[in-house]
Amino acid sequence: xxxxxxxxxxxxxxxxxxLDLVERSPDxxxxxxxxxxxxxxxxxxxxxxxxxxxxxxxxxxxxxxxRGKLQGSDCRAAAGTDGLVEAASGEADLVMAAIVGxxxxxxxxxxxxxxxxVALANKEALVTAGRLMTDAASxxxxxxxxxxxxxNAIFQCLAGxxxxxxxxxxxxxxxxxxxxxxxxxxxxxTPAEAVxxxxxxxxxxxxxxxxxxxxxxxxxxxAHHLFHxxxxxIDVVVHPQSIVHSLVEFVDGSLLAQLGSAxxxxxxxxxxxxxxxxxxxxxxxxxxxxxxxxxxEPDTQRFPALRLAREALEHGEGAAxxxxxxxxxxxxxxxxxxxxxxxxxAMVEETLGLIDAPxxxxxxxxxxxxxxxxxxxxxxxxxSCC
Numbered sequence: 001x002x003x004x005x006x007x008x009x010x011x012x013x014x015x016x017x018x019l020d021l022v023e024r025s026p027d028x029x030x031x032x033x034x035x036x037x038x039x040x041x042x043x044x045x046x047x048x049x050x051x052x053x054x055x056x057x058x059x060x061x062x063x064x065x066x067r068g069k070l071q072g073s074d075c076r077a078a079a080g081t082d083g084l085v086e087a088a089s090g091e092a093d094l095v096m097a098a099i100v101g102x103x104x105x106x107x108x109x110x111x112x113x114x115x116x117x118v119a120l121a122n123k124e125a126l127v128t129a130g131r132l133m134t135d136a137a138s139x140x141x142x143x144x145x146x147x148x149x150x151x152n153a154i155f156q157c158l159a160g161x162x163x164x165x166x167x168x169x170x171x172x173x174x175x176x177x178x179x180x181x182x183x184x185x186x187x188x189x190t191p192a193e194a195v196x197x198x199x200x201x202x203x204x205x206x207x208x209x210x211x212x213x214x215x216x217x218x219x220x221x222x223a224h225h226l227f228h229x230x231x232x233x234i235d236v237v238v239h240p241q242s243i244v245h246s247l248v249e250f251v252d253g254s255l256l257a258q259l260g261s262a263x264x265x266x267x268x269x270x271x272x273x274x275x276x277x278x279x280x281x282x283x284x285x286x287x288x289x290x291x292x293x294x295x296x297e298p299d300t301q302r303f304p305a306l307r308l309a310r311e312a313l314e315h316g317e318g319a320a321x322x323x324x325x326x327x328x329x330x331x332x333x334x335x336x337x338x339x340x341x342x343x344x345x346a347m348v349e350e351t352l353g354l355i356d357a358p359x360x361x362x363x364x365x366x367x368x369x370x371x372x373x374x375x376x377x378x379x380x381x382x383x384s385c386c
Contacts, residue, residue: 009098044069056083130225152267153245153258217309318357325373326351
C-alpha cells in the first residue's frame with residue numbers, strides 16, 4: 001500500500017528534498033498535505049504537481065491568493081495555525097515535520113498526539129519541548145524518526161542494539177565556514193560569508209547556526225531527548241569532510257559509524273521508507289578517492305554556542321527554550337546586519353542570564369516562554385544598536 005504523507009514546510013530545503021524523493025517513487029507515496037510559510041507560488045506548484053489534497057499557507061493573509069492558484073483542482077486550501085495543525089493531524093500516515101523554528105512546535109505535537117509516524121526535521125521543536133514530545137509519543141504510540149543527518153546516523157547505528165550496551169554518542173560537526181578563520185576576521189564576517197557552508201546546501205538560519213556551532217549544540221539537546229542519553233555521554237568532534245555523520249560507542253569499545261555523501265536525501269529516504277530502505281539519486285562514496293578522514297576537538301573558546309547549549313541542557317528544559325528563542329532572534333538580527341557574527345552567541349548568553357525559567361509543563365507554557373524570551377532578546381539587540 002502507498003504511504004500517505006504530509007510535508008510540513010514543503011518549500012524549504014528539507015521539504016524540497018522530500019518532494020524530490022516522493023515524486024521519484026509515485027508507486028510508494030501519496031501526498032495528503034503540503035504546507036509553506038508564505039511561498040504561495042512554490043506551494044501551489046508542488047500541490048498541483050503531486051495531487052495533494054490539502055495545501056496550507058501559514059501566512060493567512062495569502063489564503064485567497066493560494067485558492068486562486070488551486071482553482072479547478074481537487075486540492076483544498078487552508079491557512080494559519082489551524083490549517084497547519086489540520087495538515088499534521090489529518091489523513092497522513094507519515095508526517096515530515098520540516099517547519100523551521102518554534103513555529104513548527106504546535107503542528108508537530110498535533111502529529112505526535114495523533115499517533116503518526118513523524119519524521120523530525122524541526123530540531124527547534126525537540127529542543128524546546130523534548131520531554132513533552134517524547135511523553136506524548138509514548139501515550140499515543142507515535143513513532144519518532146530523526147531526519148537530521150547526525151541523529152539519523154545514530155538511529156541507524158543503534159539498529160538491533162540494546163540501549164544499555166551504549167557507552168556514548170559522538171556527533172560530528174563540519175566546523176562550518178569559519179573553522180580556520182582568525183577570530184578578528186570572524187568578527188567581521190558578513191551574512192553572505194556565514195551562509196556559504198563548505199559542505200551542505202541549507203537554508204540561511206541553519207547555515208548560520210552551523211557557522212556558530214549552535215547547530216551542534218541544538219543537536220546535542222536533541223540527542224539527549226531522542227536517545228535518553230545524559231549530556232555527559234554525548235560528545236562532539238569536528239569532522240571537516242562531513243563523510244562520517246555520527247558514531248555510537250558501545251561498552252565493549254566497539255565504535256560504529258554511518259558514512260554517506262553530504263546529501264540530505266539519504267537520511268530523509270531512511271525515514272520515508274523505514275523500516276525498509278529506498279533508492280536515492282545521491283552520489284556514492286569512493287573511500288579510495290576520499291583517502292583520509294580528519295577529526296579534531298571543537299574550540300569552544302572561539303565558538304561558545306556549543307558550551308552554552310550544553311550548559312542549558314544541564315540547567316533544565318526552561319533554559320533550552322530560552323537558548324533556542326534567543327538564538328533565533330540573534331541570528332535574524334545578524335542576517336539583517338544589525339549585529340556582528342560574534343555577537344550572536346554573546347546575545348544568547350546575556351539573554352540566558354536574564355531569564356531563569358522552570359521546565360514548561362505544557363506546550364502553551366513553551367510558547368509563552370518562547371515569546372517572553374524573544375521580547376527580552378529583541379530589547380537587548382535594540383539597546384546594543386543605539
